[in-house]
Structure formats: structure tokens, C-alpha cells
Amino acid sequence: MADATEAARSDVQADVALKAKHRKMWALGDYPTLAGELIPELGTTLVEACGVGDGDKVLDIAAGTGNAAIPAARAGADVTASDLTPELLEAGRQQAGKQGVELEWREADAEALPFGDGEFDTVMSCVGVMFAPHHEATAGELLRVCRPGGTVGLLNWTPEGFIGQMFAAMKPYAPPPPPGAKPPPLWGKEEHVRALLGDEVTDLEMRRQTVRVDRFDRPEAFRDYFKAVYGPTIAVYRNIADSPDRVAELDQALAELAREHGGGSGSSGMEWEYLLVTARRSG
Template identity: 40%
Template sequence: MTNDPFSQFKAGQREAWALFSPMATFTTPPAATLVEFAAVRESDKVLDVACGTGVVAVTAALRGANTRGLDLSPVLLEDAAANAATVGLSIEFLEGDAEALPYDDGTFDVVLSQFGHMFAPRPELATAEMLRVLRPGGTIAFSTWPPDLMIGSIFSLLGRYLPGPTNAAPPSQWGDPNIVRQRLGDAVKDVQFQYDDMVMPALSPKHYLAHMERTAGPVIKLVQTLKDEPGRLTQFRAEMELLIARFFSHNRVRQTFLMTRATKC
């Protein structure tokens, strides 16, 4: 966006999330859950916002939907295109911003986002844009992280060590059904919520943390920021391991997520 006050913040997101691709192994099953929850049908025009490696877009396309995807990271879009090509799909993937979608009003039957649009710093803009490009009677559906559970708690911990920019909404707010209802407002009807789990294998909380430090944008950024403060970095890692341990059992970390579905009025 022209004169975007969050342009530097988004540039940092673009850089940090470029290493996310290995995580797609674990986000692939929830992608199918979201597509099923959204009741995507053959021939639907579908947009995957903040699509990352395209797991939602490809899943929807394999059901016969006419799918497009958009993401800030050109590196992840290359992987998305490769995922589509593997199964012979032609999907348009564009580099772009959830706060300024490059599509006409009412273009899509279904607008989806899996753990993506929630990182837009101004939820009112992301919400308005996702609804703008959705036709009346179309479906908006997305997956987010509840603030009091695994990933939402990590967001809170990260925020204590590295606060986000002033006036940027915390991504975990999107995991609160009350806030979601407020943000969607009277532009939608028939709002539905459903919880599910994403399970990640790990030998220990320390192994899980090491994986996050290699692949999860906010964690990567924090570790880079604290590289010259070894005491604080050690403290952060210790707190992270204790948090992870609460959700760790039998070499698995349970990450509960919230799905939202609504119909545009």
C-alpha cells in the first residue's frame, strides 16, 4: 500500500516467514480440515489469503475449485507454485498484501485463510478486504490460534520480549470468538466456530523449540534480535520450553486452533 505506516514491519514479516516451508508438513492436514469446514465445492472461485506454501489453495483446487493464492513472501509462493505443479494444477499465485487485495469486488465464492491473515497489523483492513472481494452469499472461513492455548500463549511470550509496532493488533486476538464476531460485524450472518488440533511430532520441548527457531517467523526474528543479549535469550528459551511442556505428551505437541465460517450478507 502507498505510504503504508507498517511497510517496514511487513518487510520484516516477508523476510522472517521465508523460512516457513518445512512447517507445511504439519499445516497440510489442517488445510483439508479448513477446506471441508468451508464446504468448498467444485467450480467455486476460491481465494487463499496469506497462502504461504499453498496447502489450502492446492487442497481446494484438488476438489475442483478454481483457486488463487496471495502471500507477502515470494519465496513461499515459489513453493506454492511447485506444490500445484506437482499435481498438474494451474493456480495463480500473487505476491501481495492482505490489507490491499488486488482483486475486484465480489470476485470469489469463498475466501479462506489458514493462520495467515491474522498477522496483518490492521484487522479492520484485512477483514474489509476479504469481505470486499467475496460475493454476497459467499463464504469466508479461516483458522486462527486461541489466545489462551499453545500458539496464542507463545505469541504472548514473544510480545513480552519483542513488542510489535504501536497500533498493530496481536494476531492471537483472532482466536477469540467474541473479537471475531465484532470484526465481522453485520457484514456477515450464520457465524460458526469449530475447534480442532494440529499435532506436531517432537522428541522433546527442546526439539520443538529448535524447529520453531528454524521455521517460525516471529521466533526467528526474536532470536535474531536477542543474539547480542545471551542472558535474555537463555531466559526466553527456558520460558518457551516450560510453555511447550504444558502441551507435550508422547512425543507430540498439541496445537489447538479455532476455525470460523460465515456467510456474507
């Protein structure tokens, strides 16, 4: 019995440490600028797909700076934006204030949400919950807090798309994932999402779409931008900072990836693929 108690305590401590690491990673760089400059339209895309309207009670999980939460509030919904990282919430709060939009900002772990069963009409996440390490726990929570008949909406990067391929390129240079953690881009695979949601949903619809990113005039510009502002990329480079050869390898890999996806001089921009998911909560 003592051994089991000690093991449980150790698991809790490991989870607390993991979440602290994730919180710190997403506070690195300048994700608010990235979201605003590269993918501002994705939140509105998700809100429209969910059919969010006046008076709906909406939860945006792993909301970051409110890329989807703010458009949902603008549509007349009663919105709660939750995220693990307080720095992102504060940036979102400031952005909402500038736009004259009111919503609640709440620090929360996507794997242990502090909300009641069936509390929300719509539960959504825009390139957010995919980064929580334990997919089954996250899926269970987002389903739990959605009322029967309510809407679940997700927008996630696909493994085959540009961002999924970027994570694949960075993986050999990153620390090993903790036990039980799964790669974020799996949330962009139809069969994985179908297995996670299971018979807890009906009317499941999934379609792949792209967002055009034409900010970068050369591959190296993309690489250097992400090295400066994107938390996961910054964290990977810090992991190999004492190995110049590995840094050079990753530099080359990211620039080549951007070149392959149309991020070079004279191109019309890159198309970043994502999976858009909507479903109805069973019951």
C-alpha cells in the same frame, strides 16, 4: 494542509516499511517445511468446512505455500493463492506442480487486496490473515472481495492454545509492535472475530478444535526446530542476539511451554488449539 499531506506521506512510508519487515520475517527459516511436517491437514480441514467444490472461484489470503489453496484446487475450484511473501508463493508453486495441481499465485497485501468487489465465491485463510497487523483493515478486505451469499472461512490459532501461548512467551523479547497493530491470536477469540465481521455476515459458526503434533520427543527439540525454521521465532531471537542472558531465558521459556503442553519424552504429542470460522457474506 501541508502538515496533513506530510503526515499522510509518513504513514504510507511507515506502512511500506512494516510490510517489508513482515515479508522478510516470513522468508526466514523454512516455513514450507514446517507447514508440511506439522500442520498439513489444516488446509483440508478449512476447505471442507467451507464446502469448496467444482467450479467455485476461491481466494486464499495469506496462503503461504498453499496449505489450503492446493486442496481447494484439488477439489475442482478455480483458486487464487495470494501472499505478501514471494518466497512462500514460489515454494507453493513448486509443490502444486509436483502434485499436478493448477492455480494462480499472486503477491498481495491482505490489507489492500488487488481484486474486485465480490469477485470470489469463497474467501478463506488458514493461519494466515491473523498475522496481518491491522485486523479491521484485513477483515474489511476479505469481506469486500467475497460476493454476497459467498462463504468466508478462517482457521486461526487461539490465544489460549499452544501457538497463542508461544507468542505470549516470545512477546517480552520481541521489538514493540508498531502503532495500531494487534496481536495475531486475537483472531482466535470468538468475540473478536464476531466484532470484526459484524453484520457483514450471516450464519456465523465458530468452533474450537485441535491438531495433534507428535513430531517432538522432548521439549528442547520443539524449541530448536522453531528456532531454525519459523520466521517469527527466528526474528525474536535475532532481536536479543546480543544478550546471552535473555536468549537463555527465552530458551527456557519455550522448552517449559512445550513440556507443559505434552511435548516431553514419553508423551502422546501436543494438541494445538485453533478456531474454525465459517460464515455467509451478507447481501
